Amino acid sequence: MPQIVFKLSADILLQEVANEMVILNLADGQYYGLNEIGARIVQLMSRGEDISSITQNLLGEFDVEQSVLERDIQDLIEKLQQHALIEIAG
């Protein structure tokens, strides 16, 4: 998982709002909200960063334990995949 790079699905649109983010799935019109950390994860994903790099970035930006952060990232990835909002790049 750490070296895996995810990319955003072609049909989604990101809208940042006051440090948070809304994802619009253009394919089905559904909207999803992300808090500040979730928004930052997706933002880094959209730049092509792998999971390891995203984790290191966030450890430097937020006051959070690595184990908690890694679990949160894993949970978010599962949810994003479940709703077809991201896919493995390459």
Add this chain to the structure above:
Amino acid sequence: MTRGLHKYSVYGFIWESDLCLSSCLIPARGGTDVELRRVHKLSEPPTNCLFSSPLIRNGSPLLKTYGTSEEILLRYPGLVDILVTPREIQYVPETNSDMAFIEAQCLGPASALWLELNNTLALHTSAVVVDDAAIMLVEHSGSGKSTLAATFLRHQHALLTDDILPLNVTPHAVWGQPGYPQIRLLADVARQFISGADTLPSTHPKIGKKMIPVGVSGFGTFRDRPVTISSVYVLDRVADDTARIAIQDLTPTEGLHALIRGSSGANTLQALGLQPSRLPRLAQIVETLRVRRLTYPDGLHHLNDVYDAIVNDVDTRHTSNWH
């Protein structure tokens, strides 16, 4: 002015229409921004269906929407076809159609789409003026927006709109354009606010709301000029009569969701592919205004307390701005 046509100021634009609108619209002069007129037949209306209303009337959806990003057809089977383009709105009534219904649809959903085609955000909301700015009351139809707005009118606040609110977003402020001087209430609610409500026309002969004129010789007062918006209240009316009135901040994403839901014809806008260009402006509104959830118990006897809670909340905003 062309013979038989009337000019009105609605939503910050000048409308020219052959509809003798019953809403006491404000007469206007000057260049026409949009024409609203009756035609006998639409020439080549769009045929690709974008949206069908879940509401059923005589076995058919109450509304079916067809179109492209250049023209949209609102078809109310058995009642009226309304074609919206960036320059005009045409309507073709069925025989014996109720003109109040046609007027309500032209001033409401059709106007909202016309505004959106002309790059103006149009939210389906009620808005009233409190102190020096307007507050927006947002949620789906039937959530109590109009009833709460009527309560504000009874307390001497002016109505900005009770249907569509066009918004102009600037770097530091959000401006709301006036709608038209009318408030719409279900008959049993209207009787609580005005006398003679039963004699007023309805938006629909059977299921509609009473169309109550606001302003001169009507109920309350109307704000006929643009005003800045201070706050958005997302209504959460609960059936529990003992529920406490509460006002809480929404998270930015919750606020953005509420504005997306509150957009007039949200499904049609989505199908037309207009949402992506609207999202940055809606996000800017959330970042500029206070977006709050108002939870309150159902029942007309609670309305004065709900009114007090909102006014106090607006006062708190003023106080906090000074510290």
